[in-house]
Amino acid sequence: MRTAEDVLTQLDLGAAGTQPFHLGVGHVGVTVQAPAPLRASLMAYFAGALTQTPGEMTVHLLPGQVLTPEPEWTDWQREPGKAGRKDAIRDLAGARLIRKVRSGVTFLQAPGVAVAFGPLAENESTVINFINTQILNAGLREGWQLCHAAAVTRGPRTLAISGLSGGGKSTSILRMMDMEGMCFLSNDRVLVRAGRPPRALGIPKQPRINPGTILGNPRLRDMLTPARRAELEAMPAADLWALEDKHDLIIGEVYGADRLRFEGALTDFWVLNWEHGTDAPTQVAEVSLADRPDLLGAIMKSPGPFYQHPDGRFEPNGTAPDPAPYLEALRGVRVCEVSGRVDFDALAAEGRRLFDG
Template sequence: MSCTVRHTVDATAVDCAAIIAGSQVPLPYALDVLLAGVRLCLRSNSPSLIEALTRYYGDFIGDGQGEPDVTIWAIDGPSPPVALPFILHGQAGAKEEYCDLADGRVVRKRRTGLWLVFGRTGNAILGPCARQPQQVANCINARFADWLLCRGAKLVHAAGVALGQRGLAVSGFAGAGKSTLALEIMRHGADFVTNDRALVGRDAQGLSLAGIARPPRVNPGTILGNDRLHGLLPDEVRQAYAKLPSGELWALERKYDVPIAACFGPGRVRLAAKLEALVVLAWKPGGGAMQADWTTLSRREEYLPAVTKDLGVLFENGPCAADNDGYRALFGDCPVLALTGGVDFAKAAALCLDVLGRSA
């Protein structure tokens, strides 16, 4: 496993606890959410932020009972007036920069000025939180994911669906159609678990699948191919997309959010299931008839890069390259349905539904 060397700033100069204390105000507003069995409590000084996040997490509001696994302070106000030697994460145009301190990490969102501070002294989101509820939700989701990662789960490049207690992770290289296949399976009755990132762990019952509370984002080709999504586009726009050559439509990158309840009905989102199998999309347009074969990652090592995800700066152990040995150990002999040849979403969805329903 290859990780970035950390340059920790001297804690005598500044630390996370001091940064949080410098922004501390009364936090009278609270929101409890329950994500895949993980209890998170958000406290804030902004009622409008809590209202927006209550809508966002509407399917996952907790009952306020029991001690939270994760507590987060979202303090709306100016960005902290603290000079830190931030390191840019990524290439030119990167969205984030970070600094490791003796008691944790600070990540600064370059476009909005939000600061995410986390470590052994606690978790805080500082800056113009009320104006950025979506980004605050992303930060909350990162703390949820990190809680599972620190307990042995792996971040997997996959969409996820479930039927009853049984789940499938749909993996593949970028542009393979993970979200399109997941939503096609949903069209036939499955529930949505996650869009592009899943968390896979192991418990006494075997492999578990957990999702990120975030709606899927799809391209126009996915909308055209799924009648449940047609309402996302005005008729004239949808007709204009339909006139494009198939190859151009497949390659078109123009994302639209999919509100699951509006498109598929209420109660169709769940964030946890037992992982029955991993589906790997190794097909390509124009590849002939679709072929389906059962295998494992240990037998088909070439599929591993389609499954793994590097850890970014929002995670305690990041930034870090994917731990391939850890993925091999986790998945072991997990059944893998490899789809090769040409693209056929209808046939693939039927096979996936058979897997989800085979023990019913």
Template sequence: MTSLPTIAGIMAPILEESPITHRLEVTFDEVTVIISSNSKALIDKLANYYRDFIGGGGSITIPVTAIEAGPPDFDLPYAIKQREPGKTKLKEAFIDVPDGRVVRKLLTGLAFLFGRGDNYAVGPCIENDNQVVNFINNRFIEHCLKAGALLFHAAGVAAHGSGLVISGFSGAGKSTLALEIMRHDTTFISNDRIMVSKNGNGSLTMTGVAKMPRVNPGTVLNNPNLAPVMDEADRKRFSALPEAELWDLEHKYDAFIDECYGPGRFKLACLMSGLVVLRWKRDTSPMTANRVDLRQRRDLMAAFMKDVGLFYEFEDPSEPSIASQNAYLDLLGDLPVLEIDGGVDFHKAAEACLAFLKEIQS
């Protein structure tokens, strides 16, 4: 059997042919990611995307090199990653090599190589800069998890330094609710992933990811603050559709927080004061909001427990890809939890979340 190449061996000829002349530093909490590339256009796009986080100075640095090129053919015996529940497309293939992992995006041809402190993106990066953004953010997520945090599938907002983690089953509208709450002078913490860690005094810190919310037309049309993300032609076209169709459209917009809500409203970390679990459905029943005890309602935990995914480098191959329910319960302890059930009502849910946060702050 032919031995597999190393990441270093794969990348050596690519780096030789692609001079790395452009650089960007972005800082997430204590971590500075140093992004290097052969493409000024890519660095410019990433600088615009990460404009709230530009600059160095983090106590920890992570290098990421992004090579703009055609889709690479590494001729590797990839395995296809199976679809997640509720997903329809096969999106990724991967293979573990002696010094890390190679992941290939099936739809775009982009390849990501990472391991032992090296991180590379190779392929049509400019056209698929959102995938490069996700790769960069995953380096930060991995750092937080290896420092002891647990991963939550959730959005997050904060008021007066206290944060709410907003979780929900697939398609529940976590980001839509977070953006509705943002209309009440709160701070945005994260869109879809949150890392939660315990402090020495027993309090919890929630750390977000520098990922702009991706919102569908229904969310935009129902939140006046999001008006900048949609042009007039799209507004006219989508306003003519029945409301039920709007929420299921695959069309997405990046909602930049500073454009929609003003500067200084996107922070990545704060104390975690409460957890919200969305369990509602699209019907005409009244929305309800009630405090619950997670130890008695383990059925809600699947809403926020999250597998670490393909872009995590395990130090121990036997390590589970998702922490146990008991690990999450031990972390959260007696943290207040609010279950939102009944019919979908984002305005009323935002009011309930703000009242919940005010109650647990007092």
């Protein structure tokens, strides 16, 4: 297999039962061709972004289809601090195959081509991420910068929150959603672009939250059974914080369909640099990212193996993001460091002052 066409000859894009649905996020549109029951499940997940307008890009989902023989794979280098094999790639002429090592789900990415095949029904979250990747890729090719952040928006203000993995981005953003009229913009991935004012573009990625987040928010507690709540509440606080047991929170179902908005004027960016086990009060203090490369590092996010540049080059293996475009994109945004102890009540109070002031 040397080209995308070689791969496509082994796949049936018109498989029986495949039907389209359409997503619109800001100015980006994507059409997804999927069979039942996967199609119905994905439409429920993406309900807040569904539209009647076909997208410029079509994603084909082909459960159960495989390549024979298997290509020779090269492991994709993970970001610093990440361990274990996650992705593998095989570069073709003008195209790239990507394999999820643990699940065996495989993707073909090329100009105008986005195909996922293999055990898709058993790995729905992987399929969701692939669809959202097409939205991110469209923005990246237009000059937006990819941030590892969550964001909310209301009126003229949009607040993005970054931090190290497990630092409390999702919990912080959901506390902001308790404010009247606040809209959810994105979870975990935000595109930013310079402008007057700078802009933020989200993706329809629902929060995946751990039990600690659920227990700490009365609106979410019914996501767990009473028995499970009692079991978790008996755990030491440190163990509960470290517990990885992800649950999808569908924003439209919990907060209302009118509480979703995928684009806004980016005014504020907070970077969580707080810690457990300290008595220092929680502080939100303005900083200059040009003087704080450590905080900028928490914001920047590599586009990963799926990204193909406008000139046809795929993102090289092991490439780190360039700080300069981020500094330019965030010019005019008020950036703050959140330090001291982890205190979501204090952070929510700062959020109310920001949006109500």
